Amino acid sequence: MTLDSSVTATPEEDRVVFEYTVENVGDAPAEITFRNGLSADFAVLDDGDEIWRASDGQMFTQALRTETVDAGDSETFTEAWDDPDPGDYTVVATLNAGPDAEARTDFSV
Numbered sequence: 417m418t419l420d421s422s423v424t425a426t427p428e429e430d431r432v433v434f435e436y437t438v439e440n441v442g443d444a445p446a447e448i449t450f451r452n453g454l455s456a457d458f459a460v461l462d463d464g465d466e467i468w469r470a471s472d473g474q475m476f477t478q479a480l481r482t483e484t485v486d487a488g489d490s491e492t493f494t495e496a497w498d499d500p501d502p503g504d505y506t507v508v509a510t511l512n513a514g515p516d517a518e519a520r521t522d523f524s525v
């Protein structure tokens with residue numbers, strides 16, 4: 417199983433929208449086992465310090481679940497960071513599953 421992932425950050429008027437895409441670039445279907453109800457998480461870093469995390473203060477079901485991503489297919493997860501302060505940041509998106517996958521990109525508000 418070979419997963420490739422990428423994340424984009426799109427600043428809007430009063431928020432930043434993140435899109436995290438995980439693609440199965442292998443030749444066979446990939447089984448992804450999620451650890452709980454959280455599929456993907458997003459963290460915003462300012463000079464390496466975490467200043468925002470999408471899952472902070474959230475509760476998720478405590479049940480394992482498995483999804484299959486066919487070869488060549490992808491899954492996209494979205495989240496929004498409301499009312500960000502102007503500045504230069506890095507977003508780190510992680511798949512809350514096995515196998516692990518992570519992507520990051522820099523952005524400005």
